Amino acid sequence: MLKADQDTIIALATPAGSGAIAVIRLSGPQAISLVSSCFRAASGRSLEDCPGHTIHLGNLYEGKRLLDEVLVSVFRAPRSYTGENVVEISCHGSPYIQQEILQSFLALGCRMARPGEFTLRAFLHGKMDLSQAEAVADLIASENEASHQIALQQMRGGYSSEIRDLRDQLIHFASMIALELDFSGEDVEFADREAFRELLEKIARLLKKLIDSFAMGNVIKKGIPIAIAGQPNVGKSTLLNALLQEERAIVSDIAGTTRDAIEDEITLQGIGFRFIDTAGLRETADTIESIGIQRTYEKMEQARVLVYMVDSSALDGQGLEKARLESEALRAQYPGKPILLLANKKDLLSPTRQEEIGQALEGILFISAKTGEGLEELQQRLLGFIQTGLLRNNDPIVSNSRHYEALTRALEAIHRVQEGMAEEVPTDLVSIDINQALFHLGEITGQISTDDLLGNIFSNFCIGK
């Protein structure tokens, strides 16, 4: 079913609905001849005779009926996106015209493309490897600069060429070792053990680097989670609303207003941040509130950055000491997690009081969620926590969980090979692990794939891609 078969497929490449222009794309052996048979070019030339990568103005007909005046782009196999003959029809963007054109080609023997089928064909014709094809879907889905950068980098080859290269070298050793096994009676060594060890070392280093990048890649793709926690009534929900510029969470002067975590995303300087407003932390007999508080702890656990808010207008001497202890407890509980101490309700504070609090709680940031004062500085501090440098340098970042899985398995197999060699395990056993590593590396680039896997990946694409 997933073979690059002889069908000519068709789909709307632009979003459904009306627009200035819509693009209908055909791919397959008959694409050019089918369009040619119902297109009359203004130049008088036939599409059949024109070279690839050319555009033609003309009229499109269904039988004798004029459908639209269109621009037709012709790509000839193998120089096209899919590697097949491709024709793109740019028509006027009315849903009616789009449907009429689609219908007329279906009647002529085209078939509607399945989701991702154009890109699947590009993969099957060797126009791109599997990780590049997956990046096409990520690119379309990316909504901020950071995830766009990652997808674009992966689509242009990313880490897959490096993986392919190391895999090829590993195949070389695998075949040398297989040769040794063929001569098992004699004591011969075709594979240079020292060079092999170096290669394994190199592969393990690359895999580890890629695996480590996933934590960041995943977070960037989904938005960096930032939990806003603190006691009831300090102004957490007011802050969420202020950041989102929308009345997302209920605000009231009743302590315990927020019962369940509420989250939403905004983009700051190209990076998606997911802010999570939580139920205020306190001892409570209320069952529902205590479930909410339980959830607060879960969200604090999952967050990349913790914002801990206090109500600065309510901090007397005792409160100040309590806030200091709380912040220390948090640092002990979440070691390594950036924690930002926020003093809210600055608008209610006298400058001298602010100074006293600032001295007692080092690094605390004063804001007023109500007036918006200090929010700019808050966003700057949050951005500072996330190494923006990571987007500037060109180190590849893995954001695809299928790749993460395969990389992890491949590294495990490489480690087993390394151990096996160190312990002088019989060569035939070591070669099983080498093959495992080859398998998992090949899964990433698609050098090894099954119809099931491909079906799974491409069915998540949109139709027309």
Ligand SMILES: Nc1nc2c(c(=O)[nH]1)N(C=O)[C@@H](CNc1ccc(C(=O)N[C@@H](CCC(=O)O)C(=O)O)cc1)CN2
């Ligand atoms: N109109 C249109 N815009 C589009 C696409 C498309 O298919 N059609 N793309 C689709 O996603 C992207 C561009 N990707 C493309 C990639 C390769 C080729 C292509 O014709 N490749 C040939 C020739 C290369 C060359 O001239 O050197 C080839 O690879 O052999 C076309 C589009 C984004 N914009």
Ligand SMILES: Nc1nc2c(ncn2[C@@H]2O[C@H](COP(=O)(O)OP(=O)(O)OP(=O)(O)O)[C@@H](O)[C@H]2O)c(=O)[nH]1
């Ligand atoms: N003056 C002043 N009042 C504020 C400020 N921020 C919040 N408030 C008020 O403080 C009260 C509590 O605000 P919320 O945002 O509901 O507090 P919360 O931390 O979400 O409370 P819980 O959901 O109960 O945990 C409301 O009456 C807000 O209007 C501020 O910066 N200045």
Ligand SMILES: [Mg+2]
């Ligand atoms: Mg609240």
